[in-house]
Amino acid sequence: EAGVTQFPSHSVIEKGQTVTLRCDPISGHDNLYWYRRVMGKEIKFLLHFVKESKQDESGMPNNRFLAERTGGTYSTLKVQPAELEDSGVYFCASSQASGWARGYTFGSGTRLTVV
């Protein structure tokens, strides 16, 4: 079984530019999550999809962040325009059951550097 795939693995962009991160969950996993780790901080929840619907986006920092999951398969997270404080590692995870976090499988993350 292929794991959760994220790309790019690393992105360096200038402040003000746009970046789109992509996550391919494990096939058949309806639940998809985005988390972020900012340097020196904890990994924090961003949002949760069930199929193509956003169930909880309470962790999204501001309206510069837009997540989509068209067709309930892969998801994208767009940052527009990027700011310096957006630098960090963005993790995607997927699971079959939404009610139990032990079913999570994380991807390797996208390391975003905004300069």
Next chain:
Amino acid sequence: QKEVEQDPGPLSVPEGAIVSLNCTYSNSAFQYFMWYRQYSRKGPELLMYTYSSGNKEDGRFTAQVDKSSKYISLFIRDSQPSDSATYLCAMTGGSGGSNYKLTFGKGTLLTVNP
């Protein structure tokens, strides 16, 4: 006050040592407690999980939860160089469907020296 406190280390031990990793938390609604292991440039990988208070053992790893003290621990016996990684505690509540949302500690960087 942070919801979850974890000493980031780093922690360096000789091979074969017993390692103790700990987290404290403040949210009494947390009922599910997890330990993740994260190797460099990889995503977190679930190592162990425990529901409510008690102990759980899996090979060389033992997880303990003391809800009365809001304190969780992970013990690694006979540590190996391959155990060198960052260990993250994570927890979540049990009400309704919200236990998908994990709250993490900062992680402890462990190095096991041959």
